[in-house]
Amino acid sequence: MTRTLRTALVAALMALSIPVSAGATSRIKDLANIEGIRQNQLIGYGLVVGLNGTGDTLNNIPFTKQSLQAMLERLGVNIRGQTLRTGNVAAVMVTANLPAFGTQGTxxxxxxSxxxxxxxxxxxxxxxxPLLGADGNVYAVGQGSVAIGGFAAEGEAAKIVRGVPTVGRIANGAIIEREIDFNLNRENQLRIALRNxxxxxxxxxxxxxxxxxxxxxxxxxDPATVGLTVPQQYRGNVVKLLTDIEQLQVEPDEAAKIVIDERSxxxxxxxxxxxxxxxxAQGNLTVTISETPQVSQPGPFSRNGRTVTVPRTRIGVQEDSKKLAVVKNGISLQQLVDGLxxxxxxxxxxxxxxxxIKASGAIQADIEVM
Incomplete structure (x- = not known):
């Protein structure tokens, strides 16, 4: 065996011994959701009281005034026909997400807002x-002190606002009153929904x-759904099945895409x-226009002379032209970025x-403009 052939054989064996780097894998738990295990959106209308004069103007906001009157009447206070001038009340929308399998009392x-x-x-x-679901039923009731992340202050001639003082949050501010009936362990057919x-x-x-x-x-x-038939050994214990399979590692595939946000x-x-x-190739054309008017003064002791402003305009044109750069075929993302x-x-x-480049048909990717 010649020295050249022996060297080539050693190089080939070394190449075979180098491990091929696999793509990044993720858990099924991080790639998909299980149908039925989901949150539900709730919404309600209410009143916030105790504001230090920063509430709604009752003369301008009729629904706040009507809500205040209705609430007081339910409590036995009749103010029909009376003039209300309080600024300590605000009408608000209350939103929340009912967690999956939320139980009564939690x-x-x-x-x-x-x-x-x-x-x-x-x-x-x-x-x-009361917080209602899409079906019109009350699923939770909210109440509590509002915590905001901003503030507003103003004086006679200045005003400052930081954050959004008209939106707040109440931690653990609602109690679940109705449960959504869904027994996961009794299911025989499941569907796994991919997030991408x-x-x-x-x-x-x-x-x-x-x-x-x-x-x-x-x-x-389909591209977004994987059907799963519960095996016999997992019947009646679907939670164990999902616990086992959600830890499996899968390498997700992705389409070639370029996302562009033109605003930012x-x-x-x-x-x-x-x-x-x-x-x-790319070039910029810069046009600069500068005005430097001059004042012409008449001579000393001149009888007919007068001061005249003489316009002076200077226009400059500069073109920044760069040479053609060749982006080669089949290059990697890093090479494409370096070339640009x-x-x-x-x-x-x-x-x-x-x-x-996309319009010329030379780029193999979808361009999504946000």
Missing amino acids: RMDITV SLGDAKSLQGGVLLVT PDLTTAKRVAAAINDYIGVPTAEPL GIIVMGRDVRVSTVAV NSLGIGPRDMIAILQA
């Missing part, structure tokens, strides 16, 4: 407010579940973005360049 957080022209909810107390729909990822999730259980129980139904100039590129060979950065351009111009 507490949850709620958010309180001003509905009228109140300046601040600081120091206010929310009165008993993808055909390849759905297939990999189903394959990982089937390999773990040993029988074909999971099947990808943010560009996010996926790792699989590829471009064909293309040449790119070599042009010495900012994010705004880079957005236009990416869109131009």
Whole structure:
């Protein structure tokens, strides 16, 4: 065996011994949700009292006045026809998310938002407010002191506002009164919903579940859903099945995509973005106009002379042209970024360049403009 052949054989064996870096894997728990295990949105209308003159103007906000009158009448106080001038009351919308499998008597957080022209909810107390679901039933009741994350202060000639003082939160401010009937352990068919729909990822999730259980129980139904038939050994104990499979590691696949936010100039590129060979050049045209008017004064002791302003305008045109930069075929994301950065351009111009490359058909990725 010659020395050259022996060297080539050693190099080949060393190449085979180098492990291939696998893609990043994630738990099924982090990739998907289980159908039925979900939150439900609740909403309610109520009154916040105890504000230090920062509440609604009753003459301008009729629903606050009507709500205050109705509440006092329920408590045995009749103020019909009376003039109300209090500024310590504000009408608010109360929102919350009913947690999955929330039981009666447990507490949850709620958010309180001003509905009228109140300046601040600081120091206010929310009165008993029923929270309704989409079906119109009351699932929780909220009440408590409102905590806000901002403040407002003003004087005769100045005003300062930090944060949003008209939105607050009440930690553990609602008590669940009605449960949603859903018995997970009695289910025989489950559906796993992927957070980022993808055909390849759905297939990999189903394959990982089937390999773990040993029988074909999971099947990808569409890019966003994997159907799961509960195996016989897990009947009546679906929680154990879900606990086992949600820890399985799966490598998610993703489409090549470029996300652009033109308002802020943010560009996010996926790792699989590829471009064909293309040449790119970018130039800026700068036009500068400066006005330097001059004043012409008449001579001393002149009888007919007068002061005249003579306009002077200077226009300059400067074109910053850069050479063509060649972006080669099939390059990686890092090489693409380095090639675009070599042009010495900012994010705004880079957005236009990416869109131009896409229009030429040289970029193999979807561009999503937010």
